[in-house]
Amino acid sequence: MWVDVAFNLPLREPLTYRVEGEVPVGVRVRAPVRGRVLTGYVVGVRGNPPSGVAPEDLKPVEKVLDEEPLFDGRVLSLAQWVSSYYLCGLGEALSAMIPGGRVQREAPVPYDEPAAYRRHRLSPAQREAVEAVLSCTHPMFYLWGVTGSGKTEVYLTVAEHMLERGKGVLYLVPEIALTRQVVETIRARFGQDVAVLHSRLTASQRLAEWRRIVRGEVRFVIGARSAVFAPIGDLGLIVLDEEHESSYKSGATPRYHARQVAMHRARTEGALLLMGSATPSLEAYHLMHTGRLPFFHLPERVAGGEPPRIEIVSLKDHPGPLSKPLLREIERTKKEGKQTILFLNRRGFAHYVGCRACGFEMTCRHCSLPLTYHRAEEVMVCHYCGYRTRPIDVCPSCGSVDVRYSGPGTEQVEKQLRETFPFYRIARLDTDTARKKGVLERVLEEMESGQVDVLLGTQMIAKGFNFPRLGLVGVVLADTGLHMPDFRAAERVFSLLVQVAGRAGRFMPGGRVVIQTYLPDHPGIVCAREHDLRRFYEEELEVRKETLFPPFSRLVRLVFRGRDERKVERDAGGFASLLSADLPEGVELLGPAPCPMERIAGNYRYHLFLRSSSLAPMHGLLARTLPLFRPSSGVHLEVDVDPVQVV
């Protein structure tokens, strides 16, 4: 017989091979492609050789790797949908979906929150929510509720109902939230018939979990982004917790978004997609408020508690890194016998090193980005490519000694803290300090038992506020990212602040939140202080409407990158003219232009955008033009449908 095999290559069509005996669709095989032997997926079997290729040209499969198929027709048609929606090869789609098809990057280790989850009786609001979800006839439903409003209990109760009806359940959480605690909670409630698809498992462990799902041994799957492809049969429910999280978007081809894939699965497999967040994405909010997404608002915390008082401190009036008002709050908190958490999403000492006399800036030699000064190691580091070089105290351009180190990072804030409060116990958690195994756990333990007065950290500590003596949360700089030409920057800042305030309110009743910023009038910051979500969403929607960005349009981003800037620019321009020659009605072509981060790790980057009110004409255009275009040697083209990252 003959088999059609899809490889992890940007090929349009599968290749056909000869094979001895019966081989089913869904197994992996090793087969020769142009001299080298690659692993591919059998996506079709045939009794006769295909027409168009001479039968004697068909090579034999070298080895059949699986006895049992890894996927069925349903998974295959999902792969076909991914390949046409995200414009990649079928084999590339399958490789992203099935464990072992890709070398996955080690994910950051999330830590467990100490407090165990206990099963509660449903509050009246939760009961109402469950009923609304279960009576929903639409394929999607949104649960909008602050941290601590009991969304998890609603998800799990709905899941229970689905399992009782014999339906499969897929439970998606952001990678960072996939803690042992969460998994144990689920296992405690649903028994051992739960599969976990973790990116920190080894490839073979993940494949073993995948096989258990294929065989129908488990009916409940929990996992992060890529678990959205889990081959659960008779799917009844997909939970997408923290819907707004950008980690649901893949950073490699195919650049799929778990929310988009989940929507497609819900529609085609007759399941319900239940999303939830305290801060819905603007896309979700827009759908809800135009009647296209039924939702339920969980209005308050199950355990009661007031939202925390939020104070905004302008760094223009009160110089930092830690302003006088914030330092006073830290001191007061300590005097009350309580603890402080400080956030700053920048590690290192200074993020900008430059000359005051001539304006020279110390940038990476491989990237168009400033280098960060790391004081402990006495070195300048590029956070994008890892390039390291020696710090300067004399300007290499003009010889002046007036060299300025600005843009404080966690190292510098730690220094200021220790100088201001020499007797406080201060701990810092960022990738630099937590690199050593066990440090993270130890520091969090010390924090919990009250041996730390001030905990300073990056994103790493954003999820955990569950410390009994916590009295103050400080955001050292709220405006990170707001200077970038990124239409989602405001949304991200707002979302982060509301999430921080929400967790502070949940775990720190009567506590205080201080937000430092250079932009005290920024709507994202003002609305977060006022707890006025509606106003932020409405104002931001107005901005998106005027500028015609999502949710008022759909985007496709095309990024060209390579070492030779002239070739990159030429290819971007060449493809742009190919597109504009065939541009359908209602599709706009923006660019080409250098990306805001125009050089990373030695690669120059240019991008162009297609914009339209719907994806269909852009899909059509790209399906026609991409096969006609081939980047020059040394230039790579990446297609990003519904981009999240635009710099």
Next chain:
DNA sequence: AGCACGCCGACT
């Protein structure tokens, strides 16, 4: 993606 083929510039 990666690898072979083949065509033109510059270097022993």
Next chain:
DNA sequence: GTCGGCGTGCTC
């Protein structure tokens, strides 16, 4: 005269 760059085609 050849070496090697890269644009082009193709992979069962």
